[in-house]
Amino acid sequence: MEKINGNITKNTVEYGEFKNYDGQIVTITGYVHRIREMTGFSFIIIRTTRDTVQCVYSPDFSDYRFDERITEESCVKVTGKVVSSKDAKGNDRYEIQIHDIVILSLPAEGLPIVINKKQLDNIQLNTVLDLRPVSMRNPKERAIFKLQEGIARGFREFLMSQGFTEIRSPKINYAGAEGGTNVFKLDYFGKQVYLAQSPQLYKQAMVGVFERVFEIAPVFRAEHHDTSRHLNEYTSMDFEMGFIESFEDIMNMETGALKYIMNLLKTEYKNEVDLLHADIPEINEIPVIKFMDAKELLMKKFKYQPTDMKDFDPEEEQLLGKYAKKELNSDFLFVTHYPSKKRPFYTMDDPNDPEYTLSFDLLFRGLEITSGGQRVHDYNEQVAKMIKCGMNPEEFETYLMLHKYGAPPHGGLGIGLERLTMHLLGFKNVREATMFPRDINRVTP
Amino acid sequence: MEKINGNITKNTVEYGEFKNYDGQIVTITGYVHRIREMTGFSFIIIRTTRDTVQCVYSPDFSDYRFDERITEESCVKVTGKVVSSKDAKGNDRYEIQIHDIVILSLPAEGLPIVINKKQLDNIQLNTVLDLRPVSMRNPKERAIFKLQEGIARGFREFLMSQGFTEIRSPKINYAGAEGGTNVFKLDYFGKQVYLAQSPQLYKQAMVGVFERVFEIAPVFRAEHHDTSRHLNEYTSMDFEMGFIESFEDIMNMETGALKYIMNLLKTEYKNEVDLLHADIPEINEIPVIKFMDAKELLMKKFKYQPTDMKDFDPEEEQLLGKYAKKELNSDFLFVTHYPSKKRPFYTMDDPNDPEYTLSFDLLFRGLEITSGGQRVHDYNEQVAKMIKCGMNPEEFETYLMLHKYGAPPHGGLGIGLERLTMHLLGFKNVREATMFPRDINRVTP
Numbered sequence: 001m002e003k004i005n006g007n008i009t010k011n012t013v014e015y016g017e018f019k020n021y022d023g024q025i026v027t028i029t030g031y032v033h034r035i036r037e038m039t040g041f042s043f044i045i046i047r048t049t050r051d052t053v054q055c056v057y058s059p060d061f062s063d064y065r066f067d068e069r070i071t072e073e074s075c076v077k078v079t080g081k082v083v084s085s086k087d088a089k090g091n092d093r094y095e096i097q098i099h100d101i102v103i104l105s106l107p108a109e110g111l112p113i114v115i116n117k118k119q120l121d122n123i124q125l126n127t128v129l130d131l132r133p134v135s136m137r138n139p140k141e142r143a144i145f146k147l148q149e150g151i152a153r154g155f156r157e158f159l160m161s162q163g164f165t166e167i168r169s170p171k172i173n174y175a176g177a178e179g180g181t182n183v184f185k186l187d188y189f190g191k192q193v194y195l196a197q198s199p200q201l202y203k204q205a206m207v208g209v210f211e212r213v214f215e216i217a218p219v220f221r222a223e224h225h226d227t228s229r230h231l232n233e234y235t236s237m238d239f240e241m242g243f244i245e246s247f248e249d250i251m252n253m254e255t256g257a258l259k260y261i262m263n264l265l266k267t268e269y270k271n272e273v274d275l276l277h278a279d280i281p282e283i284n285e286i287p288v289i290k291f292m293d294a295k296e297l298l299m300k301k302f303k304y305q306p307t308d309m310k311d312f313d314p315e316e317e318q319l320l321g322k323y324a325k326k327e328l329n330s331d332f333l334f335v336t337h338y339p340s341k342k343r344p345f346y347t348m349d350d351p352n353d354p355e356y357t358l359s360f361d362l363l364f365r366g367l368e369i370t371s372g373g374q375r376v377h378d379y380n381e382q383v384a385k386m387i388k389c390g391m392n393p394e395e396f397e398t399y400l401m402l403h404k405y406g407a408p409p410h411g412g413l414g415i416g417l418e419r420l421t422m423h424l425l426g427f428k429n430v431r432e433a434t435m436f437p438r439d440i441n442r443v444t445p
Numbered sequence: 446m447e448k449i450n451g452n453i454t455k456n457t458v459e460y461g462e463f464k465n466y467d468g469q470i471v472t473i474t475g476y477v478h479r480i481r482e483m484t485g486f487s488f489i490i491i492r493t494t495r496d497t498v499q500c501v502y503s504p505d506f507s508d509y510r511f512d513e514r515i516t517e518e519s520c521v522k523v524t525g526k527v528v529s530s531k532d533a534k535g536n537d538r539y540e541i542q543i544h545d546i547v548i549l550s551l552p553a554e555g556l557p558i559v560i561n562k563k564q565l566d567n568i569q570l571n572t573v574l575d576l577r578p579v580s581m582r583n584p585k586e587r588a589i590f591k592l593q594e595g596i597a598r599g600f601r602e603f604l605m606s607q608g609f610t611e612i613r614s615p616k617i618n619y620a621g622a623e624g625g626t627n628v629f630k631l632d633y634f635g636k637q638v639y640l641a642q643s644p645q646l647y648k649q650a651m652v653g654v655f656e657r658v659f660e661i662a663p664v665f666r667a668e669h670h671d672t673s674r675h676l677n678e679y680t681s682m683d684f685e686m687g688f689i690e691s692f693e694d695i696m697n698m699e700t701g702a703l704k705y706i707m708n709l710l711k712t713e714y715k716n717e718v719d720l721l722h723a724d725i726p727e728i729n730e731i732p733v734i735k736f737m738d739a740k741e742l743l744m745k746k747f748k749y750q751p752t753d754m755k756d757f758d759p760e761e762e763q764l765l766g767k768y769a770k771k772e773l774n775s776d777f778l779f780v781t782h783y784p785s786k787k788r789p790f791y792t793m794d795d796p797n798d799p800e801y802t803l804s805f806d807l808l809f810r811g812l813e814i815t816s817g818g819q820r821v822h823d824y825n826e827q828v829a830k831m832i833k834c835g836m837n838p839e840e841f842e843t844y845l846m847l848h849k850y851g852a853p854p855h856g857g858l859g860i861g862l863e864r865l866t867m868h869l870l871g872f873k874n875v876r877e878a879t880m881f882p883r884d885i886n887r888v889t890p
Contacts, residue, residue, distance in 0.1 A: 001732050001734065004697055004730065030656075075851060105852060105854065133846040133850075142655065145654075152611070166597070187630065202881065217662070220617070255449050256453050435614070436614065445650075
């Protein structure tokens with residue numbers, strides 16, 4: 001009887017390993033990214049998992065006539081000698097002198113867009129998105145999402161090192177977590193249910209179980225606005241931690257996570273950072289300003305007349321970002337103590353001034369990337385606050401189980417993965433940093 | 446101006462660190478799990494992130510009168526001396542002589558169920574599920590989901606070590622991935638859309654970009670049946686890999702992943718494995734049997750009369766599981782070459798016998814936990830197979846972009862996380878291994 005032993009044999013070599021194979025014969029597999037015919041020889045650029053590899057076809061060392069069926073986007077296996085070359089790309093500057101090419105598969109048609117230039121030139125974003133399965137074959141486009149993997153990975157790795165447990169809350173919910181507006185409704189065997197707007201209520205419940213929890217998962221918001229920084233489905237990176245001494249514990253945890261993430265990107269994702277010319281921020285300390293102090297600063301220093309004294313508009317965020325960079329030498333700025341009226345019902349009011357809350361937003365280069373804060377943990381206090389907010393506590397029986405049966409002081413936050421990726425890469429539109437964006441006009445591909 | 450430096454100060458000590466603090470004064474935080482009053486002293490068991498810690502209150506060394514407001518499920522900070530004790534629980538057998546207790550919060554009511562016994566005794570599953578936010582406070586219940594974290598973590602860590610990229614496919618889809626049945630329908634700004642049944646089409650598209658990809662995310666199936674092993678929302682662990690030489694590459698990758706997972710559970714999740722008395726399988730080699738040979742075996746050896754020659758029923762899976770254990774000394778069994786008619790349209794037929802496919806299921810102790818196989822990668826072949834299956838290729842234009850513009854030989858699989866957890870722990874019902882299960886009768890809590 002045949003058996004599978006789980007031994008994974010690897011007959012191919014990655015570009016990063018070429019330095020150990022100088023002068024030796026290796027095999028690589030990949031897509032034919034580009035063919036450039038020169039006088040008497042050809043460059044055949046092979047696109048592999050994470051690199052493009054320059055291969056040279058020449059009658060001098062290639063064992064056979066070039067197979068004319070090989071076109072760009074053919075999948076091939078190339079065998080040849082690793083040689084160092086000043087012309088070759090990449091940090092290590094190795095290329096392959098092709099001995100043999102085996103065709104693994106051939107495309108049925110040529111590509112509808114050019115993907116083998118440095119970047120996708122003069123192609124409208126809508127076309128890029130319509131053609132994601134092929135537009136992402138461009139190495140720079142692909143690097144966006146490899147980098148995005150790194151951000152989520154850094155968030156997870158850091159939190160696990162701090163004793164957090166990864167949870168998976170349900171996306172089909174019986175009620176909207178943060179009130180009933182802007183939720184997608186769903187027919188569920190005759191019942192009306194909702195798609196999760198946030199894991200808020202579940203992650204708080206799990207503080208009572210695991211003390212520290214996080215989740216990286218899709219959330220759904222049926223918002224009608226069509227802006228460059230909103231999506232109707234996005235990835236929320238959430239954490240919630242119990243037994244905090246103050247809401248600064250949450251900000252410290254986030255700062256620690258961001259430091260870890262940025263360091264991870266600079267090391268394990270250096271390829272992609274270089275390719276994208278990503279300006280990865282240095283984080284030492286993050287300055288903190290109170291909401292009302294920020295408003296005063298905007299009015300006095302920037303002569304800005306706010307239209308809303310309870311929240312910031314995008315222009316105010318940008319001005320605060322400029323101020324943080326110029327005066328405080330920081331890409332990040334924590335704004336704390338938002339007005340109670342503008343924060344959700346579960347936010348803890350500041351006992352010293354209950355008009356304001358123990359909450360914060362984090363601005364990164366003038367864009368809000370996080371909302372967070374301490375939560376109410378006392379049952380009677382939470383019930384009273386719900387009633388004050390015009391909510392019916394009886395509808396939140398499950399949520400209130402946490403408070404009724406004992407909850408530690410706790411708090412947490414959420415970070416939009418796509419929005420952070422967008423801003424880190426200096427994009428103007430969050431869709432550029434979203435693999436398959438869903439907005440009011442787009443549910444395909 | 447205040448600054449946040451991201452330095453995370455930890456003033457408390459975990460139970461696992463007590464051996465370094467023998468005879469010293471430490472502080473711990475946690476829930477009061479249980480209070481046992483003895484003659485002249487009390488045991489106060491504190492439930493921390495991952496352990497319960499025995500603390501002793503006695504006028505001999507406790508600095509104050511016991512605060513009678515402290516009930517079970519109060520959150521407290523305990524300061525005291527670490528001493529070794531033969532009576533104490535845990536591998537290290539340390540307890541704390543309480544010097545001081547500070548109340549951090551108090552519950553509003555006593556618990557509706559007893560959670561501080563070894564396990565939840567005589568409580569119906571429906572009640573356990575209704576009360577998840579509190580029933581999971583039982584250390585054994587909680588351990589189920591910590592172990593589940595370990596399974597997903599092992600899957601991810603192993604695949605990342607093998608060059609896989611983590612992707613996030615959209616859950617709001619314009620069409621059901623595997624045909625139009627059993628999908629939840631959703632009104633999306635006036636358009637009818639669907640919840641993702643599987644990331645199948647997206648992960649295949651991403652093989653053309655990253656070569657090897659995986660995703661761990663929720664999937665949604667609007668199946669009407671109400672069985673002990675089906676859910677309407679569950680976590681699917683999927684991978685897809687390109688440039689395979691045969692479909693055995695996929696089985697080897699899965700076997701490697703399972704070995705890694707089981708080893709991770711035995712080491713980093715030993716606490717939970719012990720608490721749950723989990724029987725973690727040893728994996729050396731996994732035997733392989735062809736579908737038709739398995740049918741023959743069932744008929745000849747077990748005198749079983751199959752009702753369906755294209756698939757197995759649960760009883761047949763159990764018999765095959767017994768056979769694998771008894772005759773082949775394996776908890777796992779790969780069944781390959783399922784009939785073409787029973788596998789999805791993207792499955793590659795066996796070129797030697799096109800009635801059958803290059804596909805497999807993995808049985809674990811007599812239960813199917815994986816479906817996988819090689820996919821069609823040639824455009825014309827895929828279009829022809831779709832037409833043969835009665836599908837309209839024009840409706841799958843985005844999907845077919847992969848094939849049209851070049852796809853390597855590839856394949857992959859999916860594993861249901863909750864089902865694997867259930868079977869690993871010997872549960873009869875998948876809901877026991879699902880934090881917040883959704884089925885035809887349940888969308889709460």
